[in-house]
Amino acid sequence: MIKDITLGQFFPGNTVVHKLDPRMKIILTIAYIVSIFLAKNMWSFIAVVASALLLVIVSKISFKTILKSMKPLIFVLAFTTFFNLFWTTGDVLLISFWKINIYLEGVVFSVMMILRITSLLVGTTVLLTYTTSPIMLTDALERLLSPLRLIKLPVHEFSMMMTIALRFIPTLVEETDKIMSAQKARGADFESGSLMRRAKALIPILIPLFISAFRRADDLATAMECRCYRGGDGRTRMTKLKLALRDFGAIILMAAFITGIVFLNLTPCPISM
Amino acid sequence: MSDTFIKVEKLNFSYTDDDGHDVPVLRDLDLEIEGGSLVAVLGHNGSGKSTLAKLINLILTPTSGKITVDGLDITSSELTEDQLFENRKNVGMVFQNPDNQLVATIVEEDIAFGPENLGVSSDEIRKRVDDALKTVGMTEFARHSPHQLSGGQKQRVAIAGIIAMMPKCIIFDESTAMLDPSGRREVMDTIIRLNREYGITILHITHYMNEAAMCDRVIVLNDGKVELDGKPTEVFSNVKLLESIGLDVPQTVEVLNELKIEGVNIEIDKLSVDECADEIMKLFGENK
Amino acid sequence: MIAVEIKNVSYVYSPDTPFRKVALDDISLKINAGKITGLMGHTGSGKSTLVQLFNGLVRPTEGQVLVGGEDIWEDPKKISRFRFKVGLVFQYPEYQLFEETVRRDIAFGPANMGLSDEEIKRRVLESARFCGISEEMLEKSPFDLSGGQKRRVAIAGIMAMEPEVLVLDEPAAGLDPQGREEILGGIRDYQRKKGNTVIIVSHSMEDMARYSDEIVVMNKAKIFMHGTTAEVFDRAEELSDVGLSVPQITELCNKLRERGLDVPHGIYTVADAKAAIMRLLGGKHD
Numbered sequence: 016m017i018k019d020i021t022l023g024q025f026f027p028g029n030t031v032v033h034k035l036d037p038r039m040k041i042i043l044t045i046a047y048i049v050s051i052f053l054a055k056n057m058w059s060f061i062a063v064v065a066s067a068l069l070l071v072i073v074s075k076i077s078f079k080t081i082l083k084s085m086k087p088l089i090f091v092l093a094f095t096t097f098f099n100l101f102w103t104t105g106d107v108l109l110i111s112f113w114k115i116n117i118y119l120e121g122v123v124f125s126v127m128m129i130l131r132i133t134s135l136l137v138g139t140t141v142l143l144t145y146t147t148s149p150i151m152l153t154d155a156l157e158r159l160l161s162p163l164r165l166i167k168l169p170v171h172e173f174s175m176m177m178t179i180a181l182r183f184i185p186t187l188v189e190e191t192d193k194i195m196s197a198q199k200a201r202g203a204d205f206e207s208g209s210l211m212r213r214a215k216a217l218i219p220i221l222i223p224l225f226i227s228a229f230r231r232a233d234d235l236a237t238a239m240e241c242r243c244y245r246g247g248d249g250r251t252r253m254t255k256l257k258l259a260l261r262d263f264g265a266i267i268l269m270a271a272f273i274t275g276i277v278f279l280n281l282t283p284c285p286i287s288m
Numbered sequence: 289m290s291d292t293f294i295k296v297e298k299l300n301f302s303y304t305d306d307d308g309h310d311v312p313v314l315r316d317l318d319l320e321i322e323g324g325s326l327v328a329v330l331g332h333n334g335s336g337k338s339t340l341a342k343l344i345n346l347i348l349t350p351t352s353g354k355i356t357v358d359g360l361d362i363t364s365s366e367l368t369e370d371q372l373f374e375n376r377k378n379v380g381m382v383f384q385n386p387d388n389q390l391v392a393t394i395v396e397e398d399i400a401f402g403p404e405n406l407g408v409s410s411d412e413i414r415k416r417v418d419d420a421l422k423t424v425g426m427t428e429f430a431r432h433s434p435h436q437l438s439g440g441q442k443q444r445v446a447i448a449g450i451i452a453m454m455p456k457c458i459i460f461d462e463s464t465a466m467l468d469p470s471g472r473r474e475v476m477d478t479i480i481r482l483n484r485e486y487g488i489t490i491l492h493i494t495h496y497m498n499e500a501a502m503c504d505r506v507i508v509l510n511d512g513k514v515e516l517d518g519k520p521t522e523v524f525s526n527v528k529l530l531e532s533i534g535l536d537v538p539q540t541v542e543v544l545n546e547l548k549i550e551g552v553n554i555e556i557d558k559l560s561v562d563e564c565a566d567e568i569m570k571l572f573g574e575n576k
Numbered sequence: 577m578i579a580v581e582i583k584n585v586s587y588v589y590s591p592d593t594p595f596r597k598v599a600l601d602d603i604s605l606k607i608n609a610g611k612i613t614g615l616m617g618h619t620g621s622g623k624s625t626l627v628q629l630f631n632g633l634v635r636p637t638e639g640q641v642l643v644g645g646e647d648i649w650e651d652p653k654k655i656s657r658f659r660f661k662v663g664l665v666f667q668y669p670e671y672q673l674f675e676e677t678v679r680r681d682i683a684f685g686p687a688n689m690g691l692s693d694e695e696i697k698r699r700v701l702e703s704a705r706f707c708g709i710s711e712e713m714l715e716k717s718p719f720d721l722s723g724g725q726k727r728r729v730a731i732a733g734i735m736a737m738e739p740e741v742l743v744l745d746e747p748a749a750g751l752d753p754q755g756r757e758e759i760l761g762g763i764r765d766y767q768r769k770k771g772n773t774v775i776i777v778s779h780s781m782e783d784m785a786r787y788s789d790e791i792v793v794m795n796k797a798k799i800f801m802h803g804t805t806a807e808v809f810d811r812a813e814e815l816s817d818v819g820l821s822v823p824q825i826t827e828l829c830n831k832l833r834e835r836g837l838d839v840p841h842g843i844y845t846v847a848d849a850k851a852a853i854m855r856l857l858g859g860k861h862d
Contacts, residue, residue: 231385
């Protein structure tokens with residue numbers, strides 16, 4: 016059933032990672048992505064992988080969840096490995112048959128690529144989506160981007176839209192389920208026939224869904240007006256975001272980490288890219 | 289009771305349908321609502337009751353007529369935008385569909401939405417949100433997501449969102465229509481408590497006569513005009529008239545009325561089962 | 577005659593997860609043919625799941641569902657046959673309308689059955705009549721109608737499939753008294769003329785008293801009561817134990833009986849109550 020799809024997964028918790036200021040988390044995530052792309056040799060890669068593992072442990076997200084979230088990535092990983100393995104040329108030929116040559120450099124490159132992509136995914140999901148509620152994220156994004164208001168970018172409107180979308184996704188998913196059942200009860204068949212037929216069979220679901228979404232939007236707009244909403248100007252917020260000591264600690268740690276990566280890159284190492 | 293809070297004078301509202309005809313919804317409506325009262329507005333679909341609510345909040349603009357809320361003429365052409373929002377702050381609205389009035393993904397964030405729009409300070413909002421949660425009995429759900437709640441609970445969150453704006457009056461626009469009996473009871477209990485304990489003026493628009501019977505005063509709208517207005521017992525005694533405009537009366541009143549038609553000498557304005565039983569037992573007491 | 581039989585059925589939502597929830601717990605039930613059966617119970621009692629069991633939208637975790645004596649899950653590939661035998665009208669069915677005209681929307685179900693154009697036309701007209709939809713309305717867009725009218729169009733859409741069993745989940749929810757009467761009255765007329773089986777889910781005791789021949793009460797995933805309307809409403813105390821009630825008029829009769837009046841049991845309409853009181857008054861005069 017559609018209902019089982021989890022969107023914007025967030026696992027509530029009370030760890031240091033959960034408690035970090037969401038604005039800081041966005042900045043840290045960007046810094047972390049940069050550090051992953053800075054890594055060039057084996058030592059620095061070990062540091063990157065270790066840091067990703069450490070994040071998982073500290074945030075108390077189960078490894079099972081992490082592995083599950085990797086599933087959709089398998090295809091991408093296989094794809095990049097395939098290309099790196101067969102198309103990278105180098106000095107040390109490992110295997111050669113028919114027209115295919117696999118070089119040591121290709122193997123090294125593939126492994127590093129896999130590590131890079133997985134660390135990237137684990138790091139960003141743990142730092143952001145898994146440990147930060149969607150509303151905190153949009154809120155933080157609005158505050159971080161607020162200077163852009165000076166150049167007339169609708170930052171507040173954008174984050175309001177995000178919030179409303181997040182609020183209504185579960186409602187609309189449930190509604191889709193309901194409409195689908197109702198049309199099935201009238202003998203609609205969504206499972207058999209040609210692609211064309213199946214696409215046509217969606218009309219009895221899509222039309223009621225759109226109409227309902229518009230009706231909801233209309234109702235919501237009226238309700239928001241009644242609650243004195245008039246855009247972002249003059250609005251205050253209930254949650255005050257205040258940087259705590261741990262946030263400064265985290266940024267110092269990140270700075271040290273990046274310096275470390277750069278330093279490790281310069282250290283002589285048998286395997287490097 | 290205190291002074292008039294809402295005064296409606298010669299109010300007209302009509303809209304233009306697809307064929308270009310003017311369709312009148314409210315016709316020369318006159319009405320006064322006292323501050324601190326608990327008033328039910330009854331009427332069948334299309335009687336104009338929801339339109340009246342939207343006019344008091346200026347979601348709609350009247351065709352002609354005057355509406356004064358808390359001493360402010362909101363239909364004046366000189367009404368400033370600040371006054372308009374002041375009026376919306378004073379008169380909160382709770383709508384029919386509980387899903388379509390919650391904005392945020394977390395209960396307490398949603399309740400904060402109104403005060404945030406009013407520019408209230410962070411600490412004050414926090415306090416108001418906690419108080420509002422307590423008033424509607426939803427404190428334990430503060431960090432929940434609205435879609436995990438039942439209909440009645442969602443509606444209580446919507447009410448909390450209005451209370452947090454500290455209104456003097458709340459209009460419930462068929463807020464119980466989509467709920468199951470237990471949800472309806474939850475919402476009705478909250479409405480009555482808001483009136484009795486906090487002195488908030490309540491306009492409860494509904495078509496459930498048993499809910500109207502719990503209010504101090506019942507106004508029956510029909511065809512854009514006030515058809516009946518008075519205490520619940522007075523209004524529900526008009527069995528024939530109510531039935532002719534498509535409304536029900538409580539079964540207690542209905543059976544007493546039937547007996548009266550048969551020539552039995554009996555009072556019919558008994559809304560509760562106990563009062564009704566008393567009235568019937570009187571018959572047998574006298575006959576014994 | 578038994579229209580639908582539920583044999584030792586259990587249904588569990590999200591088994592093997594922390595959200596596991598038993599919606600139906602080993603229930604057995606026989607719905608009599610040619611009657612209007614009311615189904616009540618508060619939210620979460622399992623009635624919505626039960627209703628979707630009748631036409632095979634939900635497959636029982638355990639047990640059998642028999643429609644007209646046939647096990648509907650005997651061959652899961654042929655389940656759609658039973659969707660036509662048991663017509664299900666969901667709550668707020670007006671949200672499922674999608675066609676350009678009312679006529680075409682009502683015809684959607686019959687068309688899916690593969691009927692001839694002539695037969696479809698006949699059925700559309702007939703069910704429109706039962707639901708109080710005028711010929712003129714048939715050519716309109718369903719989205720131009722009022723809420724009550726839309727609801728009636730949606731119900732007509734299921735009726736036009738001419739199901740042996742018609743199941744309606746709160747058909748009158750959210751409507752004013754007149755709208756309720758139009759819809760429930762229309763369903764009763766349809767049942768009386770066609771003689772088929774109708775199951776109505778409702779929260780309103782007064783509506784139940786007025787329209788149903790038999791009542792099934794659900795509580796905590798089990799069948800709590802099943803009997804004629806009079807039998808069920810005669811058990812006021814047990815009903816109130818599970819958070820339900822009896823019609824106000826039955827409550828009044830019970831009160832009068834408590835206070836010594838010889839009012840008979842099983843009264844659930846105003847007319848019967850009046851007659852009983854008049855009889856007692858007459859007796860006093862004799």
